Amino acid sequence: MNRFYVTTPIYYVNSHPHLGHLYTTLVADTVARYKRQRGFDTFFLTGTEPTLPVYIWSQLRFTAKLPSVVALGCLLLLLSLILLFAAEYFRRRAVSRTGATDTATGGFM
Secondary structure, three states, rough: OEEEEEOOOOEEOOOOOOOOHHHHHHHHHHHEEEEHOOOOOOEEEOOOOOHHHHHHHHHHHHHHHHHHHHHHHHHHHHHHHHHHHHHHHHHHHHHHHHOOOOOOOOOOO
């Protein structure tokens, strides 16, 4: 059996859906249905790509969810700082073990 793949572009959720989304989805769906009727093993793939900044921005628009967004932002900031300090610790540890001199431009802090 012949296979046929139909995909749509990734819709980024930074705004409301518009006619471009509708057009590409309808065309892809029409082609997929036509190929299925003709006996093809058809795969129809569509979806969205909610990246983290877009997700946080969309959550900030709804004030009822603001505490959870602030908590998520604080956790991400805390994790970033922990990783930064751990990297600096291991860098300084490696410099002291090798006996090299630590330069002013050689680290994060």
